[in-house]
Amino acid sequence: MNLDPNARYRATHEWVRPDAAELVCGISDHAQDSLGDVVYVELPEVGTVFRQGEVFGVVESVKAASDLYCPVDGEVTAVNADLAKHPELVNTQPHAGGWMIRLKPADPRSWEGLLTPVDYAGGLK
Numbered sequence: 001m002n003l004d005p006n007a008r009y010r011a012t013h014e015w016v017r018p019d020a021a022e023l024v025c026g027i028s029d030h031a032q033d034s035l036g037d038v039v040y041v042e043l044p045e046v047g048t049v050f051r052q053g054e055v056f057g058v059v060e061s062v063k064a065a066s067d068l069y070c071p072v073d074g075e076v077t078a079v080n081a082d083l084a085k086h087p088e089l090v091n092t093q094p095h096a097g098g099w100m101i102r103l104k105p106a107d108p109r110s111w112e113g114l115l116t117p118v119d120y121a122g123g124l125k
Helices: 029-035 117-123
Strands: 014-019 022-027 038-042 055-061 065-069 074-079 101-105
Touching: none
Parallel strands: none
Antiparallel strands: 014 022, 022 101, 038 055, 055 065, 074 101
């Protein structure tokens, strides 16, 4: 299982990492592996505001559909449009080309309260 050392994780398998004044979010390598081949990703509109823990989208695979939970309070500033035509990026590049949304966080340091990669990995055992 690959983990991004610069990211923080939710127990629901979303990751988030800072990028300038924004946060980038996706699902973990463990999550994509558990789901199997991703065939569709439903993402929110830019400008939508979410509270931590609210559902911001859905990822569907050949095995199941799974809700995506917002890791922090914030406003969506961008969505990964590439996933509409290439949802498999979630499988092949979960921490890179398979990112899902960018957020302007309500509190820029809010991501620090999430699980570290070590804590996240420890919870999977």
